[in-house]
Amino acid sequence: MRILGIDPGYAIVGVGVIEYNGRQFRTLEYGAITTPAGEPFSARLQMIYDQMQQIITLYKPDAMAVEKLYFNTNTTTAIDVAQARGVILLSAQQAGVGCFEYTPLQVKQAVVGYGRAEKRQVIEMTKKILSLSRTPHPDDVADALAIAICHAHSAPSGAATQMLQQAIRMAGR
Numbered sequence: 001m002r003i004l005g006i007d008p009g010y011a012i013v014g015v016g017v018i019e020y021n022g023r024q025f026r027t028l029e030y031g032a033i034t035t036p037a038g039e040p041f042s043a044r045l046q047m048i049y050d051q052m053q054q055i056i057t058l059y060k061p062d063a064m065a066v067e068k069l070y071f072n073t074n075t076t077t078a079i080d081v082a083q084a085r086g087v088i089l090l091s092a093q094q095a096g097v098g099c100f101e102y103t104p105l106q107v108k109q110a111v112v113g114y115g116r117a118e119k120r121q122v123i124e125m126t127k128k129i130l131s132l133s134r135t136p137h138p139d140d141v142a143d144a145l146a147i148a149i150c151h152a153h154s155a156p157s158g159a160a161t162q163m164l165q166q167a168i169r170m171a172g173r
Contacts, residue, residue, distance in 0.1 A: 001155065002028070004061035004097070005148025007140045008069070010044055010084040011035060013052075014140030017059045018130065020152035027130045028059060030141050041080065045087050052091035064092040065151035067143065068101045102150050107143075110150035122146050 001021075007014030013033040019026040033051045035044035066089065069082060092099050102110075109115040111125050123142040127135050129149055136142040 001063065001152065002059065002061045003148040003151050003155075004055065004059065004064045004092075005144040005146070005151065006064060006066045006088055007143035007147060008066060008081055008085040008088055009140060010041070010048070010080050011037065012138060012140045013048055013084065013088065014138075014142070014144030015055060016136075016141065016145035016148050017055070017061065018145065018148045018152065025130050025149070025152065027132065027145070029055075030136050030145055032138060032141050041083075045084060048084055049087045049091055052088055053095070056091060056095045056097060061097055063151060063155060064088075064097050064099045065147045066099060066101050067107065067147050068103045070104060100151055100155065102147055102154070106154070107146050107150040110153045111146045 002017065002019050005014075005016040005018070011034065015033060016030040017028040019028060033048055035047045039047075066085065069078065069085060089099055105115040108117040108122055111117075111129065112121050114121075117125075119139065123135060123139065123146075126132075126142050126146045126149060130145060136145060
């Protein structure tokens with residue numbers, strides 16, 4: 001199963017593409033989509049959308065795993081991130097890629113085995129699970145890979161995922 005993990009944002013979108021065969025992981029790509037602060041917000045959303053389309057076209061994921069939003073203070077930031085997240089989900093929907101959402105607690109539980117793990121623990125376990133030679137930077141990238149790992153551990157079987165993908169494609173026709 002090929003999984004595209006996404007840590008949504010509008011300045012930095014963490015991206016990680018992995019393959020999981022039920023026993024082992026293979027990292028295909030990871031990095032960040034970045035948008036310049038001086039650009040109009042609508043232009044930044046367009047940049048995110050365009051780059052998401054390129055990533056989906058290039059890697060053809062079976063599923064996209066996205067972190068659920070959780071904000072308790074800055075509502076302006078939450079709204080902007082939510083808009084970027086909408087563009088990200090739209091890009092997957094248009095490509096017929098099923099989207100799955102996970103809370104930070106679920107990601108920590110899946111990667112570290114403890115839902116209240118600290119960020120540094122999650123990053124180190126992500127590096128270890130994926131046999132990476134160096135720690136992914138920025139943290140958003142490590143988070144995207146951790147979200148993909150979470151999906152690999154939580155997702156329905158490959159056959160069920162393929163059936164879901166087919167149903168999504170059929171619904172779009």
